[in-house]
Amino acid sequence: MQLTLHSPLDMHLHLRDGQMLQTVAPLSAKSFAGALVMPNLVPPVTTKEMVQSYKERIKEAMGDEVFEPYMTLFFRPEYDYAFLADIKDSILAIKLYPAGITTNSEDGVDNFSVEALAPTLEAMSELGIPLCVHGETNGFVMDREAEFIPIYERIAKRFPDLKIIMEHITTKDAVDALMKYENLYATITLHHLYITLDDVAGGLLQPHLFCKPIAKRPEDRMALRKVALMAHEKVMFGSDSAPHPRDKKEAPGCAAGVFTAPIALPALAQLFEAAGVLENLQKFVSDNAQNIYGITPPKKEVKLVKEPFEVPSSYNNVVPMFAGESLAWRIAGGI
Numbered sequence: 001m002q003l004t005l006h007s008p009l010d011m012h013l014h015l016r017d018g019q020m021l022q023t024v025a026p027l028s029a030k031s032f033a034g035a036l037v038m039p040n041l042v043p044p045v046t047t048k049e050m051v052q053s054y055k056e057r058i059k060e061a062m063g064d065e066v067f068e069p070y071m072t073l074f075f076r077p078e079y080d081y082a083f084l085a086d087i088k089d090s091i092l093a094i095k096l097y098p099a100g101i102t103t104n105s106e107d108g109v110d111n112f113s114v115e116a117l118a119p120t121l122e123a124m125s126e127l128g129i130p131l132c133v134h135g136e137t138n139g140f141v142m143d144r145e146a147e148f149i150p151i152y153e154r155i156a157k158r159f160p161d162l163k164i165i166m167e168h169i170t171t172k173d174a175v176d177a178l179m180k181y182e183n184l185y186a187t188i189t190l191h192h193l194y195i196t197l198d199d200v201a202g203g204l205l206q207p208h209l210f211c212k213p214i215a216k217r218p219e220d221r222m223a224l225r226k227v228a229l230m231a232h233e234k235v236m237f238g239s240d241s242a243p244h245p246r247d248k249k250e251a252p253g254c255a256a257g258v259f260t261a262p263i264a265l266p267a268l269a270q271l272f273e274a275a276g277v278l279e280n281l282q283k284f285v286s287d288n289a290q291n292i293y294g295i296t297p298p299k300k301e302v303k304l305v306k307e308p309f310e311v312p313s314s315y316n317n318v319v320p321m322f323a324g325e326s327l328a329w330r331i332a333g334g335i
């Protein structure tokens with residue numbers, strides 16, 4: 001049995017920089033026709049020059065694979081209309097991180113009052129630049145996303161022409177909000193469709209399944225699966241593949257992030273087939289993102305075959321989800 005995906009897209013990807021970029025870029029290039037590349041480098045990507053030179057480094061690392069890196073800027077409340085009008089053609093979206101909430105987000109936003117954010121959001125709305133958000137407060141870890149929903153609602157109401165993407169949603173609350181506002185969209189990761197907090201910490205602690213936002217309850221996973229498996233037009237796949245070196249994960253103070261880029265499509269095929277909706281995968285991993293962002297990615301056919309895929313224990317010292325396990329699908333030609 002086989003399945004050909006047309007221009008699969010990963011709409012939330014951390015490619016990092018330097019040696020890690022060299023390690024992970026080819027793995028995404030094998031599976032996807034393009035990706036929305038996150039800006040949380042050290043230092044974060046906050047200027048046109050940084051965006052353009054990062055894109056060059058990514059293209060260099062991708063070799064001759066067909067792959068379009070869609071770039072983002074790290075949101076700062078001081079970006080004005082002139083700055084945004086100048087950078088608009090170099091980026092696809094702007095990514096907002098609450099200060100300190102996750103990896104390399106110290107320079108993020110710490111004042112979510114609409115007046116503090118309005119000038120930049122107003123300019124983005126007028127220029128048609130989508131806003132992607134890591135939507136978590138600094139409250140109790142299981143409540144952070146739910147507590148952030150009122151902020152999403154406030155921004156969605158105040159800026160009805162601004163496209164807002166709730167990144168890596170993990171809760172039923174986020175799915176409910178998604179349905180209430182026409183300008184709210186969402187990415188959903190592979191791992192939040194598979195695991196709950198029980199898989200992370202129910203038995204021995206699993207550092208390679210620890211990420212932000214943390215995996216939630218079975219009823220939350222159920223809500224995510226409902227909209228993802230039907231490929232609801234407002235949701236798109238975003239792996240949030242977040243590589244960290246093994247020694248940063250298998251450590252006290254374990255870094256947050258699940259590494260899924262090389263195994264994402266086989267694991268998604270397995271999940272969609274098990275639910276009897278394999279035909280919906282194309283929409284979830286490509287068509288919806290093309291419609292939401294109004295993009296036409298490079299033509300690229302990625303063939304999956306239903307053959308056992310023994311997931312490597314690591315890719316150059318980065319441990320993937322399902323490391324050492326067997327998945328039912330593999331990418332033809334291997335990865």
Ligand SMILES: NC(=O)N[C@@H](CC(=O)O)C(=O)O
Nearest residue numbers: 014102103211212242256257
């Ligand atoms: N998801 C994570 O746990 N980590 C991501 C950042 C992010 O997406 O929050 C990372 O860049 O490591």
Ligand SMILES: [Zn+2]
Nearest residue numbers: 102134167212
């Ligand atoms: Zn995030």
Ligand SMILES: [Zn+2]
Nearest residue numbers: 012014038240
């Ligand atoms: Zn991320």
